[in-house]
Amino acid sequence: MLIRPETEQDQTAVHRLTHAAFQRDDEARLVDLLRDKHGEEAISLVAEIPGNGLAGHIMLSPAPIVDAAGGVVIDGLALAPVSVDPAGQRSGVGSALCRSALSCAQARGAPFVALIGHPAYYPRFGFVPAGPLGIACPYEGVPEEAFMISRLDRAAMQGVKGMVRFDSVFEGL
Template identity: 45%
Template structure:
């Protein structure tokens, strides 16, 4: 299976949104509005075009991922990081490595363009394979009640989260 990962273009947007909707249609922990979130994030100031990627298989778009800017704040400081959300793969192509390739490539690009860390709220059995650990290790908290093991962080560079403590502040698009 030859999966090609590339930056998403404007001409991909509708296809991507349909893909995201299909990917989350039967997801257990979903409000089935992730496709609307993707559209809103693209129009926001947290959007990083280089970190909106698609996966193609034989010319068909089968997956999409987006990393957007995020803040960790405490009483004294605000720190920049990224949110990994969402990652989507068409149901008929799930469990074939498409999501893993999207995640790996997006993390590589994020590091190359200078980001130091990534936050994800996700499956605690899946994301650790990419190096994610509970964010609480660094004293980073979610702004809402979530299981500790599901709220994770990843340092893209050595000590990328050193000395950073606080609560994640998601952009308004995530909260609408």
């Protein structure tokens, strides 16, 4: 399996794969919208099985932590979505994509990655519940344990409090 940056030639296959992984179009449209809006600012990786095509995709997009007045406290990234072809789920593709994306984020100097996800899956990659750290979720009804953060640069995150501001395209879906 090869993990590499998504190319323009991958976009149709990524859309199909994301739709298949979630059995609906919302997440596939989210990837398209985030890609169109953020371009190179986003981290978009694919997992390719040579001879078999794409097995997975992951995207990280800009997501600052803001204070009560809406001012940016610190810029970081949000992970969403991670998609694995249904035929290849539970084979390590998603884990490999998560590790690679976090490595890319750290190499770019991102101090954190936030997400809303399964609380039994993401802690293996260093994610912890964000609420107890003083980082709030912008969406009501999200279970506290599902809103998580990976502090890639603990020094930069020292004392940071506020709310993660996911891109507005998340709200349109």
